[in-house]
Every structure is written in C-alpha cells, then in structure tokens.
Amino acid sequence: MKLDVNQLRYLSKDEFRTLQAVEMGQKNHELVPVPLINSIAGLKHGSAVRCLRSLLRSKLLHHDNSKLEAYRLTNMGYDFLALNALVKQGAVAAVGRQIGVGKESDVFEVLSPEGVRLALKLHRLGRTSFRAVATKRDYLRNRTSFSWLYLSRLAALKEFAFMKALGEHDFPVPVAVAHNRHAVLMSLVDGIPLVQIKELGHPGRVYRGCMGLMMRLARLGLVHCDYNEFNLMVDDDEKVTLIDFPQMVSTSHLNAQEWFEHDASCLHRFFTRKLGYIPELDPKDTGPPTFQDALAAASGTLDVELAASGFQRTFQRQNAQARAAKGARKSASRKGRRAVAAAI
Numbered sequence: 001m002k003l004d005v006n007q008l009r010y011l012s013k014d015e016f017r018t019l020q021a022v023e024m025g026q027k028n029h030e031l032v033p034v035p036l037i038n039s040i041a042g043l044k045h046g047s048a049v050r051c052l053r054s055l056l057r058s059k060l061l062h063h064d065n066s067k068l069e070a071y072r073l074t075n076m077g078y079d080f081l082a083l084n085a086l087v088k089q090g091a092v093a094a095v096g097r098q099i100g101v102g103k104e105s106d107v108f109e110v111l112s113p114e115g116v117r118l119a120l121k122l123h124r125l126g127r128t129s130f131r132a133v134a135t136k137r138d139y140l141r142n143r144t145s146f147s148w149l150y151l152s153r154l155a156a157l158k159e160f161a162f163m164k165a166l167g168e169h170d171f172p173v174p175v176a177v178a179h180n181r182h183a184v185l186m187s188l189v190d191g192i193p194l195v196q197i198k199e200l201g202h203p204g205r206v207y208r209g210c211m212g213l214m215m216r217l218a219r220l221g222l223v224h225c226d227y228n229e230f231n232l233m234v235d236d237d238e239k240v241t242l243i244d245f246p247q248m249v250s251t252s253h254l255n256a257q258e259w260f261e262h263d264a265s266c267l268h269r270f271f272t273r274k275l276g277y278i279p280e281l282d283p284k285d286t287g288p289p290t291f292q293d294a295l296a297a298a299s300g301t302l303d304v305e306l307a308a309s310g311f312q313r314t315f316q317r318q319n320a321q322a323r324a325a326k327g328a329r330k331s332a333s334r335k336g337r338r339a340v341a342a343a344i
Contacts, residue, residue, distance in 0.1 A: 003108060005095045007058050008080055008087075017041050018051035019081055022061060022071055026147055031070035078149055079122055082183035091178040091185055092120065102230075104155070104246075109188065112177075119174065119189070121159070123152040123182040123246070152182035155246040160184050161306055162245035169220065169302065172213070172241045189243065191235035194270070195228075203277035204284055206238050210267055211289050213242060214260075218294030221303030223249050223256050227263035229270045250303035257291040264288055 011019075021040035025032030038048045052071060055061045060077035064070050073081075086092040093113040100107030100121075110120045125148050156179050163186060164176040175187035200206050214227055224231075225247045233241040249256055268288065271277045279285040 003076065003079060003095060003098070003106075005080075005083065007060075008083060011058075011080070011084075012051075014041075014043055014047055015051045015055055016081075016084060017043065018048055018055060019060060019073070019077055021048070022073055023078070023081060023149070026072060026149055029070075030147070031064050031072050034069045034071070037071065073149065075122075075124060078152075078182060082122070082181040085180040086120075086178060086183065086185060089178060089180070092118075095120070110185070117188045118177060119186050121156075121184045121186065123155040123159075123184070124148075125151040125155055149182070156182045156184045159244075159246045162248055165302060165306055166242075166245070169300075171216070172239065173245075174241065174243060189233045189235075189241045191233040191239075191241060193230055194232040194234050194240075195230050197234055197275075200234075200238060200275060200277075202238060203271060203275050204279070204282045206234065206240065207267070207271050207277060207279060208285065209240055211264065213240065214263060214267075215289045215294050215297075217248075218251055218260060218289075218291065219297050220300040221251050221298065223251060223253070223260045224263055225249055225259045228266040229274075251291075251295060251298075252303065260291045260294070 018037065018041050021037045022032050024040050025036050029036070034049070034052070037052065041048045041051075043051070052061065052063075055077065056063050056071075059074055060080060061071045062074050064072070083092065083095070090113055092110050093115075094111040096109040096111065098106060099109050099119065104123060104125055106122045106124060108120045108122070110118050112118055160176050160179040163173050163184070166173045167175055174189055177185040177187065179185065210227075210232060214224065217224060224242070224245070226244060227242075231242065231244040233243060235241070249259065251260075253259075268279065271279070279288070
C-alpha cells in the first residue's frame with residue numbers, strides 16, 4: 001500500500017475535524033450517517049459536506065449510499081489521523097519508503113525531527129478474519145460487535161506496552177518511541193528477517209540464542225505465539241532482535257503450552273530444512289526447550305504486569321464466577337426438589 005503523505009500538509013483544520021468526527025462515529029456505527037458527522041464535527045452548515053466531498057476525492061473516506069448517505073474511514077484516512085498526531089507530538093517529521101508488509105500490518109521508514117531513522121508500524125487487523133484474530137487475541141473479551149479500527153488500535157497499544165516492558169528487561173527488541181491509534185513508532189532494527197537468510201556463519205549459536213530467548217520470555221510468564229523466522233531479525237554480527245508482540249499470551253493461558261511447543265517446532269523446522277542445521281547432531285545442543293522447564297525456572301510475572309492474554313488473575317476471577325454460577329444452579333436445584341417433595 002502506498003502512503004501518499006503529501007496530501008497531509010494540505011488538509012485543512014475543518015477536514016481533520018471531519019475525519020475525526022467519522023472516526024468517533026465509527027465507535028458505534030460501521031457506516032456513519034451524514035447528520036451524525038455534522039453533529040459531531042460541529043462545523044457551520046454546509047462545511048462538513050464540502051469536507052466530506054474533498055476527503056472522498058483524496059480517498060481518505062469511503063462513501064456508501066445503498067441505504068443512506070454514510071461514510072467510513074479508509075485505511076489511509078486512519079493513517080492520516082495517526083500521522084498527524086505523531087507529527088504534532090514532535091515524533092515524526094517525514095515518511096519514507098515502505099520497508100515491510102504483513103498479514104496484519106504495514107511498516108514504513110520515517111524520520112524524526114532530529115533526522116533519526118525510525119520504523120512506523122501501522123496495524124491492519126482487517127486483513128485477517130475475525131476467527132483468526134480471536135484465536136490468539138482476546139481484544140474482544142465478551143463483545144459481540146467490534147470495529148477493525150478498534151482492534152487495530154488495541155493491537156498497537158498492546159505491542160507498544162510489550163515492547164517497552166521487554167526493552168526495560170534487557171530483551172533484544174526495538175526501542176518503543178511513541179504510539180497513536182493503530183500506529184507504533186520504534187527504532188529501526190539493523191538487520192534482515194531470518195527467513196531471508198540462506199546461510200549463517202554460526203547456525204548453532206544463533207539457534208541456541210533464539211531458543212534461549214524464547215525460554216527467557218517464558219520464565220517471565222510470556223509466550224510469543226508467533227516466534228518464527230519472520231519475526232526474528234539478524235544483523236551482520238548474527239545478533240538476533242525479536243519483533244511483533246501483539247499476540248503474546250501469559251504462560252497461565254489455557255493454550256500456552258501448545259503455542260510454546262508450536263513456536264519451538266517452527267524454529268526447529270526452519271533451521272533444519274532451510275539452513276541445514278540439525279540440533280540433534282550438535283554436541284553443544286542440550287535439547288529442545290520445554291514448557292515445564294520454563295515454568296520451573298520462573299523468574300518474574302511480566303504477564304501479570306502487562307495483563308497478557310490469559311494471565312492467572314483472569315482465570316481466578318473466571319473460575320470464581322463459574323463456581324458461583326454452579327453453586328447457584330445447585331441451590332436452585334435443591335429448592336426445586338424440596339418444592340416437589342412438599343407438593344407430593
């Protein structure tokens with residue numbers, strides 16, 4: 001996706017106000033009717049309509065008139081709102097080329113006002129199905145309705161929190177700089193994805209480092225859930241940097257062991273099939289990491305601090321609610337039996 005930021009400097013205050021009005025309306029509407037946009041924007045009569053037409057021409061809004069005159073933000077419209085906020089914060093001065101694209105995000109190179117090269121990640125949860133998102137992510141909790149903008153914003157918020165906390169615990173991750181809406185600003189990683197590497201000078205050392213990093217996470221109560229060759233960056237010195245964190249879960253999660261073992265299996269398969277390194281034939285290898293070993297050597301509760309999906313307090317609360325409901329059903333059943341006996 002091309003992000004044409006040249007338009008950003010030409011948008012008027014009223015146009016940004018109209019964009020924000022559509023964004024606010026989308027909290028409760030998939031398509032926001034024009035009267036509601038007018039009401040939220042609070043512009044003079046006719047101004048919002050002119051802005052809507054201009055924003056539509058710039059492809060920042062999508063128009064739907066199948067049932068009523070209504071609009072919604074496009075990806076670029078949401079991008080512009082986030083970028084405008086980051087520019088006002090003094091975090092971003094210029095946007096460069098796209099350096100990465102995935103199922104759920106786009107990554108661009110940007111410059112800070114000081115001329116420092118940074119990476120801007122824009123989450124796009126709408127690219128995956130609801131089922132794919134819900135499998136590993138609990139953003140919806142008990143909600144029966146949702147907005148992809150809302151999900152993308154939560155994904156960015158969660159990634160920023162994890163990245164900052166992991167950096168404070170000396171994990172090799174990008175430096176978290178800022179975030180707004182669905183955008184996360186971070187330091188630019190010096191390296192390329194492991195998946196693009198065809199040969200390593202010391203494959204055994206890199207493999208053990210990757211597995212050790214996964215164990216360190218688990219000892220602090222976290223499972224990455226997408227720990228593979230696409231989310232591990234390797235520099236010229238073969239040092240590894242971990243990226244992509246929104247899907248991380250607690251080791252207390254019901255599926256934590258399954259996802260931990262899946263992560264380990266994916267990495268083992270990549271090194272064996274793509275790089276020709278077989279850990280079982282390396283005398284320095286001590287065997288695959290196990291979930292039980294990680295729990296036995298637990299050294300922190302970062303999952304609780306960050307409220308990772310499935311952390312223990314959530315299960316304690318859910319179990320308490322389930323026990324209370326079960327007790328209520330038993331009590332009702334006993335009362336019913338007594339009532340029947342009395343009637344007989």
